[in-house]
Amino acid sequence: MINLEVKNLNIKYRTRNGTVHAVKDASFFVRKKETLGIVGESGCGKSTTGHAVLRLLPPNALTDGEVVYNGSNILKYSNEKMRQLRGKDISIIFQDPMTSLDPIMRIRDHFFELIRAHNPKAKEEEMREMASNALESVGVSAKRLDNYPFEFSGGMRQRVMIALGITLKPSVLIADEPTTSLDVVVQEQIMGVLKDLKQTQDMSIILITHDLGVVAEVADSGVVMYAGEVVEYADVQNLYNNPLHPYTQLLLKSVPNIKIDDMELRYIPGSLPDLKNIPQGCRFKDRCPFVKDICSKKEPPIFKIDEREVRCWLYDK
Ligand SMILES: Nc1ncnc2c1ncn2[C@@H]1O[C@H](COP(=O)(O)OP(=O)(O)O)[C@@H](O)[C@H]1O
Ligand code: SF4
Ligand SMILES: [Mg+2]
Incomplete structure (x- = not known):
């Protein structure tokens, strides 16, 4: 589905x-x-x-x-x-776990802020429980909720970011x-x-x-x-x-x-290619080992092959 x-x-x-x-x-x-x-x-x-x-x-x-x-x-x-x-x-986690956590906020407060933004009446106990579950599911001990971001390594911070991403299921x-x-x-x-x-x-x-x-x-x-x-x-x-x-x-x-x-x-x-000035034809033509005439003239459409899709003239029947 x-x-x-x-x-x-x-x-x-x-x-x-x-x-x-x-x-x-x-x-x-x-x-x-x-x-x-x-x-x-x-x-x-x-x-x-x-x-x-x-x-x-x-x-x-x-x-x-x-x-x-x-x-x-x-x-x-x-x-x-x-x-x-x-x-x-729908939630998102970004590339850099260093800049995504506020250095002056404890880990728990990042969770509380997120939970409260969706449920202003959430009780502290309930929020702790949600944060603990999320942290544990990414392999971080719930004991670390009271730590600050600087007390974590890069990998642990990224785990925290993922935990934040899944807190609200x-x-x-x-x-x-x-x-x-x-x-x-x-x-x-x-x-x-x-x-x-x-x-x-x-x-x-x-x-x-x-x-x-x-x-x-x-x-x-x-x-x-x-x-x-x-x-x-x-x-x-x-x-x-x-x-x-x-x-x-x-x-x-x-x-x-x-x-x-x-x-x-x-x-x-x-x-x-320069995305401000896209050349005619296939966008990959300058780097393609199989380039042929039509590739520089016409942009290839998507060709469907079984359940797959491919945008390349090689698959034009
Ligand atoms: N805020 C922006 N203003 C102008 N151009 C941007 C902006 N953000 C991204 N781009 C341009 O859009 C294109 C796609 O970028 P991006 O989606 O970040 O690619 P990727 O994530 O695959 O590296 C790039 O040419 C990039 O320079
Ligand atoms: S259409 Fe296919 S063969 Fe032609 S340049 Fe593009 S990728 Fe290469
Ligand atoms: Mg990117």
Whole structure:
């Protein structure tokens, strides 16, 4: 059963130097209790997409399209209705756990503030119980509720952020690069926390990451974004074992394998096109090993192959 669906999402940022078309015609959904990965290099429009779902974009962003949750398009909700939905139905955790916690507030007060914002009459005892449960479910002892953020390591802070994200038992959790600022060992631990939550909580997760390996590890399906567009959309086994889009294939090759000696990160040669001035044809054409004539003339549409989607002329029948 579909829990949240994004339909034909378009986002443009107005800037002094022109309009950045950050997301173009993106569509995907996440089912109840499933994890959807959104993957792509930096600047592909992943965070813009995730933040748009909760209407957290800055004022220079123009959003068009639909985000359907519980049968209605929440992009049309009033600000007050949206405020009630955030944290309670859909919550988000960000990349940097260092800046997301207030250094002068005890951990418990972060929880209390969140709970009171949705239930002003909540009693302290009840709030402690909710906070303790959330903390314990991410592997942090409830004893630490009275600590300050500086008393926690980066990985522990990210656990606290995840606990805050699930305190009100949301139906969808959006995690925007939750492990990017952490070291490799701690990254693995946080991925473990997300995997556990998937088993124990009745919740869908939208996991945003630049690492296709992470998607393969925890997600059920994946959306690959390139230069603001969804270029491939498939279940995770197919995406990982049989990627169709040339970009997905290259992304897969660039997944660092920590088990082998070679710790150097591999990158895809070339760079993203300028999103203020998008060239004609396929957005990936300058970096694609399979580029053909039509690629520089016409933008490829999405081709459907079985249950999968791919935006590439190679799949035109
Ligand atoms: N507030 C903003 N104003 C103008 N452009 C922005 C803003 N935020 C992001 N962008 C641009 O939108 C594009 C997509 O950014 P983003 O969604 O952050 O990508 P990702 O999360 O995949 O790294 C990038 O070209 C970025 O420079
Ligand atoms: S449409 Fe052409 S340039 Fe674009 S990814 Fe496919 S083959 Fe490569
Ligand atoms: Mg981002």
